[in-house]
Amino acid sequence: MLLPKFEYHEPTTLEEALRLLSELGGNAKVLAGGTDVLVRMKQKIDKPSHVISIARVPGLDAITPRDRHGVTVGSGVTAADLARHELIRDRFTPLALAAGRLGAPMIRNRATIGGNLVNARPAADFPPACMVLNAILKLKSAHDEREVPVNGFFRGPGDALIEPHELLVSINFETPPPWSGGSYVKLGARKTLEISMVNVAALVTLESADGPITAARIALGAVAPTPVRAYAAEELLVGKQPSEELFQQAGETGVGMCSPITDHRGTMEYRCMMIEVLTKRALRLAVEQARAWRP
Amino acid sequence: MKRIITLTVNGEPVEGAVEPNRTLLSFLREDLGLTGAKHGCGLGDCGACTVILDGKPVNSCLVLAVQADGREVLTIEGLADNGKLHPIQEAFIETGAIQCGFCSPGMILSAKALLDESPKPTETEIRTAISGNLCRCTGYQKIVEAILAAAGTAQGKEVS
Numbered sequence: 001m002l003l004p005k006f007e008y009h010e011p012t013t014l015e016e017a018l019r020l021l022s023e024l025g026g027n028a029k030v031l032a033g034g035t036d037v038l039v040r041m042k043q044k045i046d047k048p049s050h051v052i053s054i055a056r057v058p059g060l061d062a063i064t065p066r067d068r069h070g071v072t073v074g075s076g077v078t079a080a081d082l083a084r085h086e087l088i089r090d091r092f093t094p095l096a097l098a099a100g101r102l103g104a105p106m107i108r109n110r111a112t113i114g115g116n117l118v119n120a121r122p123a124a125d126f127p128p129a130c131m132v133l134n135a136i137l138k139l140k141s142a143h144d145e146r147e148v149p150v151n152g153f154f155r156g157p158g159d160a161l162i163e164p165h166e167l168l169v170s171i172n173f174e175t176p177p178p179w180s181g182g183s184y185v186k187l188g189a190r191k192t193l194e195i196s197m198v199n200v201a202a203l204v205t206l207e208s209a210d211g212p213i214t215a216a217r218i219a220l221g222a223v224a225p226t227p228v229r230a231y232a233a234e235e236l237l238v239g240k241q242p243s244e245e246l247f248q249q250a251g252e253t254g255v256g257m258c259s260p261i262t263d264h265r266g267t268m269e270y271r272c273m274m275i276e277v278l279t280k281r282a283l284r285l286a287v288e289q290a291r292a293w294r295p
Numbered sequence: 296m297k298r299i300i301t302l303t304v305n306g307e308p309v310e311g312a313v314e315p316n317r318t319l320l321s322f323l324r325e326d327l328g329l330t331g332a333k334h335g336c337g338l339g340d341c342g343a344c345t346v347i348l349d350g351k352p353v354n355s356c357l358v359l360a361v362q363a364d365g366r367e368v369l370t371i372e373g374l375a376d377n378g379k380l381h382p383i384q385e386a387f388i389e390t391g392a393i394q395c396g397f398c399s400p401g402m403i404l405s406a407k408a409l410l411d412e413s414p415k416p417t418e419t420e421i422r423t424a425i426s427g428n429l430c431r432c433t434g435y436q437k438i439v440e441a442i443l444a445a446a447g448t449a450q451g452k453e454v455s
């Protein structure tokens with residue numbers, strides 16, 4: 001399977017990368033891990049005349065904690081690095097779990113969080129995790145810089161709020177408050193190398209180890225043209241004592257927010273059932289982790 | 296336009312001139328004659344093209360040759376030590392984990408990357424490590440056994 005011809009650029013500074021993007025813009029594709037863009041080029045879906053590799057731009061592959069307040073993840077950080085990073089696993093659990101479920105080990109060693117978000121596939125693993133963590137994306141162009149909340153970044157399948165001359169530089173996460181816990185559950189037909197049939201991320205904050213829920217976020221993937229936050233289900237949880245019945249109600253409410261499709265991976269009816277089950281499971285796991293919270 | 300790349304392949308410095316649209320897999324197979332890495336799906340699904348790039352297993356069909364410039368590549372050809380097979384290779388032969396052999400280079404390199412990182416893996420860790428390597432012949436059980444056996448040998452050596 002051959003790749004079409006293109007001109008290759010390998011900037012070694014961010015400025016150079018941004019300058020190339022502003023000059024070549026619509027004719028160029030950014031190459032991060034390549035696990036999407038090279039596949040699309042081999043399948044002749046994408047035929048860019050220029051490819052700009054960002055692998056040698058320094059700093060994009062860094063995970064940088066900001067005191068105790070949060071963490072900045074470079075757009076070029078791989079799924080493998082996120083999955084095994086201790087701080088990410090401890091405090092930003094949905095992100096680490098989603099990273100560990102993406103593709104197979106070889107894919108995880110190349111696939112970047114930036115490529116996954118910009119790709120904007122409805123079933124992708126990183127979007128729901130980033131959405132419950134209220135991630136802020138930093139986009140830069142040669143002359144400008146802006147911050148975009150991930151909740152609002154996705155417009156449709158393969159369509160995100162980023163211009164051809166912009167580079168996603170980093171993703172910012174605030175540390176969830178004390179007594180928070182998170183989870184990520186994914187359903188595919190097999191364990192690995194599988195695009196999700198349904199995926200759910202959850203983040204729950206409790207008042208104390210045995211207290212009521214003070215905040216909840218739920219994001220669902222593969223259930224609509226873009227991943228969605230289940231706001232109604234979140235509201236239902238707040239102020240209440242966690243229980244199986246409550247999680248069940250939240251799951252049922254979550255189903256109402258989805259418009260899943262029928263395809264070879266599963267029917268609409270099956271997906272709706274699974275949204276309910278997985279939402280319940282995700283909430284249970286998030287509450288378990290929140291109860292075990294340690295400073 | 297061709298680009299000059301220099302990289303280390305199986306411990307040896309290598310130089311090549313490649314078009315940017317060549318994959319690392321095609322560079323290894325066609326320019327260097329290292330045909331151990333196989334061309335299966337070309338899309339990241341089967342793992343037949345697995346090589347170790349800077350210590351990590353990757354699908355070489357989804358890496359451009361130019362992206363490997365300055366980096367270190369290990370292929371199945373570089374695993375034996377002075378003609379003596381690597382313990383994982385031995386274990387694959389002894390356990391009967393090889394039938395047609397098409398998946399074996401990738402399987403063995405995925406196993407090597409795993410054992411380098413965690414010398415005493417559980418069966419689940421082994422199954423996860425090879426989950427991106429498809430085998431159409433063996434049904435995987437013998438492969439898992441071979442990797443477990445190789446881990447045993449490696450540990451035995453560590454202890455003595």
Ligand SMILES: Cc1cc2nc3c(=O)[nH]c(=O)nc-3n(C[C@H](O)[C@H](O)[C@H](O)COP(=O)(O)OP(=O)(O)OC[C@H]3O[C@@H](n4cnc5c(N)ncnc54)[C@H](O)[C@@H]3O)c2cc1C
Nearest residue numbers: 030032033034035036037103111112115116124125168339
């Ligand atoms: C076998 C296989 C299995 C897979 N399994 C999964 C899975 O289970 N879950 C899942 O979610 N995905 C999966 N994927 C898809 C893919 O691996 C992920 O989406 C991955 O995270 C993409 O990252 P990348 O670095 O490889 O992106 P690339 O392919 O390098 O880029 C993807 C897109 O984003 C753009 N881009 C990349 N970085 C930036 C940036 N910093 N700024 C602006 N634009 C940028 C590129 O131009 C391109 O359009 C799989 C792919 C394969 C081949």
Ligand code: FES
Nearest residue numbers: 335336337342356
């Ligand atoms: S040939 Fe590379 S994964 Fe199949």
Ligand code: FES
Nearest residue numbers: 394398430431432
């Ligand atoms: S031995 Fe034939 S594909 Fe694995």
